[in-house]
Amino acid sequence: MIQLFISVLLFFVLFFGISFILNMILRQTWLMAFVFPLIVILIIDTFSFSTYFTDPGYAFSTLWNEFITLGLQDAIILLSGFVGTISAGMVIKFLRKNGYQMF
Numbered sequence: 665m666i667q668l669f670i671s672v673l674l675f676f677v678l679f680f681g682i683s684f685i686l687n688m689i690l691r692q693t694w695l696m697a698f699v700f701p702l703i704v705i706l707i708i709d710t711f712s713f714s715t716y717f718t719d720p721g722y723a724f725s726t727l728w729n730e731f732i733t734l735g736l737q738d739a740i741i742l743l744s745g746f747v748g749t750i751s752a753g754m755v756i757k758f759l760r761k762n763g764y765q766m767f
Contacts, residue, residue: 668737672744679748687756688766696749704742708734 683696706713708730715723734742 668740671737671741675741675745676748676751679745680752683749683752684756687752693753693756693760697746697753700746700749703745707742 709727
């Protein structure tokens with residue numbers, strides 16, 4: 665149970681920080697929210713990324729099966745990363761709205 669809590673906290677902070685920095689540098693508020701599913705695919709799949717181009721039928725069916733059989737704890741951890749990206753976007757919007765121009 666403590667490992668789940670620490671993992672959730674780490675994924676939240678990691679993706680919050682990455683997306684906050686990317687939002688600050690690239691000035692694209694929701695960029696990381698659109699990139700996050702690609703990161704999840706890279707975390708979940710067990711084969712090379714080039715397999716999506718060389719054998720897409722096998723790659724997507726295997727990815728779907730792995731996604732369906734994902735454990736509840738893993739889904740909670742990945743969801744906490746997504747919540748981190750969304751909250752970083754909201755913080756950036758709040759800072760820009762309040763006049764902080766570097767954000």
